[in-house]
Structures are given as structure tokens and as C-alpha cells.
Amino acid sequence: MIRALIVDDEQMAREEMQALLEATGEFDLLMPCANGFDAIKAINEQRPDVVFLDIEMPVINGFQVLSMVDEERMPHVVFVTAYDEFALKAFEEKTLDYLLKPVEPERLTLTLSKLKSMLHSGQTPHYDTPDLKRIPCSTGRRVKLVDVDKVECVFTDLSGVHLRTADSTLCTDLTLKVLEQRTPLVRCHKQYLVNLSSVDEVQLHDGGTATVLTRSGHDVPVSRRYLRQLKECLSF
Missing domain, CATH: 2.40.50.1020 (LytTr DNA-binding domain)
Structure with a gap:
């Protein structure tokens, strides 16, 4: 089973993603997080294999979360967003993949295939992250x-x-x-x-x-x- 963490400030979005991931039968879901601050703590303490990470969140957005996680603890990251303009940015940050809301099961299947391939090969994630200002x-x-x-x-x-x-x-x-x-x-x-x-x-x-x-x-x-x-x- 793949240990997965869902991070989204909207409860309905968290519940929808949870239902999609459960339907695959491939994921062991950790307690979801409603903000980036809790996500950093959960990643450090629970070491998920993958994080399904919303981009637009208050206080700390998805890109900032990446810059605040130790590389040795960094999980694979799939950005989940309702905004097309963030898609290119997600690839510039070299995340595993991105999903556009509302997430289609067929598109999630492609992400899962890519994720399983990365985990099977033992490839560790590395993201180009900016320096911290705050x-x-x-x-x-x-x-x-x-x-x-x-x-x-x-x-x-x-x-x-x-x-x-x-x-x-x-x-x-x-x-x-x-x-x-x-x-x-x-x-x-x-x-x-x-x-x-x-x-x-x-x-x-x-x-x-x-x-x-x-x-x-x-x-x-x-x-x-x-x-x-x-x-x-x-x-x-």
C-alpha cells in the first residue's frame, strides 16, 4: 500500500480526493491536512510516500510547503489545482505530476501508474525550491x-x-x-x-x-x- 497524505484547505475537496484514492485500493490514507503548516508537520512525523497537495491555500501555499521540507524527508508530490495557469509551474518545480480539479478517475489512474513506477525504481524525489523569506x-x-x-x-x-x-x-x-x-x-x-x-x-x-x-x-x-x-x- 502507498502511504498518501491529502492537503487541501477545502473540506469537500479533501473528501472527494479521499474517495477517489480509496476507490483505487492502492493507498493507505493518513489523516488529511487543511493547511500547509499542518502538512509540514505531518510529512516530518509520518513520512508519507506521496502528498496530494493543493496549491492555493491561505498563509502557506503548496509551493512554499515544498521549500520547508527537508530533502531527506521529501515525499513524491502531486499538485492538485483548479487553476490551469499553475500547471506549467508545477512541472517547473519538478513534481511528480499535477491534477486539475475536479479530478477525473481516468487521469488519476495515469498519475498512479507514474507513482508506482517511481516507487518501484526507488527514485527519490528532488525539487528545486526557493530560499525562505519567512x-x-x-x-x-x-x-x-x-x-x-x-x-x-x-x-x-x-x-x-x-x-x-x-x-x-x-x-x-x-x-x-x-x-x-x-x-x-x-x-x-x-x-x-x-x-x-x-x-x-x-x-x-x-x-x-x-x-x-x-x-x-x-x-x-x-x-x-x-x-x-x-x-x-x-x-x-
């Missing part, structure tokens, strides 16, 4: 989008990944690896990234480690492994 963070039942240039540092602990700005600390479902690869944030420690434009002072310690002090007073550790790289980035 990072989604959960604040209770809301999603706050934080501009990357407002982030002073990012760190991970047992409770998850956290962003620190000048006046707050927020949680995100994006991984450190994604943030390192798709933002200007620089790795300075196994568990930390730092925004170079927020660095106010670097305190060097014996043993080849250091501490960065940000403009708003946050302490960020620098391990011996990353100190040389940080010095080069700061030109000292």
Missing part, C-alpha cells in the same frame, strides 16, 4: 510568519526547534537542516544557527570555542568545529 511558527492555534532577517538565532532541544527574535522565542516545525540550507542563517554549533547581521560581539574561549552575543543580548554558543567558519564569515 518562517512559520506556531503560537497556540495561530501560525505566525517570522521574517528571516528578524531571527537572531535558532536552536534545537528535546522539545523541538525554536527561533529567537529580539523580543520573543517561537517554535517551528522546520528542521535546522532546512533553515541552514534555505536561509542565510549560519551553523555555529550542532544545535544552533545564528544570523550574522545580529552578531554584536564574539567572546573567544580557551579550547577553541566561543560565545556570540546578539544585538538584543542572546548568548549563542560556538563549538570548536564551527569557530573557524564563523570567523571567515565575519571576516576576522
Whole structure:
């Protein structure tokens, strides 16, 4: 069975796609998602084989979801859209396929054939994704989008990944690896990234480690492994 995740902000569209996929007898359907933020979390935690992903969604659209998922966890992606003008864009992003709403069973059969071929060959998906300009963070039942240039540092602990700005600390479902690869944030420690434009002072310690002090007073550790790289980035 193919583990599939449906992502669409419209309940009727989710239900229609679920009925189509169930009718094929080929899919093990995960709990569907109504927005891109929940989709990122579901992909990271449940590792679906394929995501049937709506493009036009509020806050985080389908293209942005792709840019927020670690390549190692990236499933195959089938865009589902009611808008023809997005079809070419879907192929430019090198997704597996796209389906136009309302989805016809015959067209879904072609997508399923292509998907099974890709899974059988063991070919892993790779998509050309843009750099991130904003990072989604959960604040209770809301999603706050934080501009990357407002982030002073990012760190991970047992409770998850956290962003620190000048006046707050927020949680995100994006991984450190994604943030390192798709933002200007620089790795300075196994568990930390730092925004170079927020660095106010670097305190060097014996043993080849250091501490960065940000403009708003946050302490960020620098391990011996990353100190040389940080010095080069700061030109000292």
C-alpha cells in the first residue's frame, strides 16, 4: 500500500480526493491536512510516500510547503489545482505530476501508474525550491510568519526547534537542516544557527570555542568545529 497524505484547505475537496484514492485500493490514507503548516508537520512525523497537495491555500501555499521540507524527508508530490495557469509551474518545480480539479478517475489512474513506477525504481524525489523569506511558527492555534532577517538565532532541544527574535522565542516545525540550507542563517554549533547581521560581539574561549552575543543580548554558543567558519564569515 502507498502511504498518501491529502492537503487541501477545502473540506469537500479533501473528501472527494479521499474517495477517489480509496476507490483505487492502492493507498493507505493518513489523516488529511487543511493547511500547509499542518502538512509540514505531518510529512516530518509520518513520512508519507506521496502528498496530494493543493496549491492555493491561505498563509502557506503548496509551493512554499515544498521549500520547508527537508530533502531527506521529501515525499513524491502531486499538485492538485483548479487553476490551469499553475500547471506549467508545477512541472517547473519538478513534481511528480499535477491534477486539475475536479479530478477525473481516468487521469488519476495515469498519475498512479507514474507513482508506482517511481516507487518501484526507488527514485527519490528532488525539487528545486526557493530560499525562505519567512518562517512559520506556531503560537497556540495561530501560525505566525517570522521574517528571516528578524531571527537572531535558532536552536534545537528535546522539545523541538525554536527561533529567537529580539523580543520573543517561537517554535517551528522546520528542521535546522532546512533553515541552514534555505536561509542565510549560519551553523555555529550542532544545535544552533545564528544570523550574522545580529552578531554584536564574539567572546573567544580557551579550547577553541566561543560565545556570540546578539544585538538584543542572546548568548549563542560556538563549538570548536564551527569557530573557524564563523570567523571567515565575519571576516576576522
